[in-house]
Amino acid sequence: MINRFERSDILWQRASQIIPLASQTFSKSHQQWVRGAAPLFLSSGSGCRVTDPDGNVYIDYLQGLMTNILGYADPDVDNAVRRQLVRGVSFSLPTPLEADLAERLVEDIPCAEMIRFGKNGSDATTASIRLARAHTGRDRIAVCGYHGWHDWYIGTTTRSAGVPEAIRNLSDTFAFGNMEELTDHLTRHSDAYAAVILEPAGTAMPDPTFLPALRALCDREGVLLIFDEIVTGFRMGPGGAQEHYGVTPDLACFGKAMANGLPISAVVGRREIMTGMEEIFFSGTYGGEALSLAAAIATLDKLKAENVAPRLWTLGESLMARSNDVIGIAGLGEFLAFGGDGWWPRLRIEDPPVDQLLLVSLLRQEFIAAGLILASSYNLCLPHEDDKVQDETIEGLAAALSEVRRHLESPDPAAALRGAQVQPTFSVR
Ligand SMILES: Cc1ncc(COP(=O)(O)O)c(C=O)c1O
Structure with a gap:
């Protein structure tokens, strides 16, 4: 046909x-x-x-x-959205839904002690990088995988038109599973790296030694480890790849499947680092938009209830x-x-x-x-x-x-x- x-x-x-x-x-x-x-x-x-x-x-x-x-058009998620729609969408103060959703993520995701929400995955990855830079006082980033459209990441790809060279020069790529390449970057610019961000699975299945070795390297060098779980999140399990592989990053980013298609993302991580969100600027008009929060709560509840x-x-x-x-x-x-x-x-x-x-x-x-x-x-x-x-x-x-x-x-x-x-x-x- x-x-x-x-x-x-x-x-x-x-x-x-x-x-x-x-x-x-x-x-x-x-x-x-x-x-x-x-x-x-x-x-x-x-x-x-x-x-x-x-x-x-x-x-x-x-x-x-x-x-x-x-x-x-999942009926449970859509009904949650309909129920919220008649009560309002964008409020002048945060809604109780934010804590309702954050509590669910804290319960399930190993590194999640505190949560902030965004709309796109790129919001979450970019916020995590800014937070890591502010926390460590360092500028360089090592990236592996795809992390969205913002300068610090897209400047490392062939789609770098419009990204200033000064920004491009602060990010290095490394191949998934290649500890040698990453160790070389980190030791060559000792004290320069704020974070290593990677998709913990998806590109390839990690060799069992890779993620633990990465965790140890980051600890040794004082670099924050960030898992970009925008694809792995909720698909590998409620706690993402970090739960599946038993390796806990400092920060992690979630999005995509979180609200069954409604636009919401999250940066999650250790309390000591996440409190730095009060000092950096990560803020948006639609950050606490209520339809997506209601959809996310309904989605996460159904994902668990239906295994x-x-x-x-x-x-x-x-x-x-x-x-x-x-x-x-x-x-x-x-x-x-x-x-x-x-x-x-x-x-x-x-x-x-x-x-x-x-x-x-x-x-x-x-x-x-x-x-x-x-x-x-x-x-x-x-x-x-x-x-x-x-x-x-x-x-x-x-x-x-x-x-x-x-x-x-x-x-x-x-x-x-x-x-x-x-x-x-x-x-x-
Ligand atoms: C692993 C990963 N990180 C970040 C992003 C960026 O998310 P968004 O397109 O929602 O900004 C994507 C999008 O495909 C992704 O797959």
């Missing part, structure tokens, strides 16, 4: 005249899809399914960039195994496989027979044609658990991969593209 995208295309023509990129988020933009063979907008979602403006329905494995852990994290982990393992069988049957197993832990199965491409971006484009084109919104990972939500959804996914995957195989065997695989090729973005994972 080939979908039609007339309305999407008309909308794109309109939006791209007045909205640069026609999207607020790079990874949601047309650059990530084969334009002409994919929807560029979505109109509604329910559970794990979404509908585009042309009425095409898909099983969504992006899930709003990992926000909708309970699926679109969601372990269920999704198990689901991910079985989906990954079934998907890899299908990849093998399609004869693509030499360069394509799902890998990683069950909480976040990721599609990996190694040494493909054609240009990587061409292969990515062919895969995404055929996933869409088979009714799957799927890019480079299975971002799971609870409604994906349904057997029918799983069977449909595997059937769709098999159909898509057999088409991709056919294209790869043709004399000119690029000719099989029904639109513009996916464009490169910087890759940090």
Whole structure:
């Protein structure tokens, strides 16, 4: 089945005249899809399914960039939002909801003795870095993974246009798992580093010695250890990666799945450091906006009551195994496989027979044609658990991969593209 995208295309023509990129988020933009063979907008979602403006329905494995852990329009979260909506949204003083939510995070997250809320993940990571700099009196930062759009981080990537060199020079990157590289940075600029910030899992599964060694190195050098748990949080378990691996950072950042799609993030950490929030400036009009707080409380309560994290982990393992069988049957197993832990199965491409971006484009084109919104990972939500959804996914995957195989065997695989090729973005994972 080939979908039609007339309305999407008309909308794109309109939006791209007045909205640069026609999207607020790079990874949601047309650059990530084969334009002409994919929807560029979505109109509604329910559970794990979404509908585009042309009425095409898909099983969504992006899930709003990992926000909708309970699926679109979860009734419990939506009812909590509705109840709050009629009482007010943005108040003139903090609401009791802030402490209600903070208490839940303190209970579950090992390093969380105090909490501050933001709206985006980038708010949380940037606040944690400012706090670390103020706490230590040092300026340098070591980063690993993705940490958002602010200068101190994005200046380390190929998307550094607009970031002053003086800022770029204060951040260093290190490869996940590479203690040697990090030790070298920290000892070369002794007394200069305020913090090491990293995604504790996701990029790769950490070698069991890595996170403890990192903790010991930071302690030795007087550097704060910050876990960016914006992806791992609530998915690896209620206490995040730090609970799973038994390594407690000084500060940690949460967001994404926390409120099932409503905008809220959190910086959490040791009391002695977090009290420094009273001295630095981390403040925003919408910081205590009540709908997101109510949604977060409802989400966290449901995640626990329904034991969601372990269920999704198990689901991910079985989906990954079934998907890899299908990849093998399609004869693509030499360069394509799902890998990683069950909480976040990721599609990996190694040494493909054609240009990587061409292969990515062919895969995404055929996933869409088979009714799957799927890019480079299975971002799971609870409604994906349904057997029918799983069977449909595997059937769709098999159909898509057999088409991709056919294209790869043709004399000119690029000719099989029904639109513009996916464009490169910087890759940090
Ligand atoms: C690990 C990680 N940190 C930080 C961020 C930034 O969050 P936001 O886009 O909400 O600002 C993201 C977003 O994808 C992320 O994956």
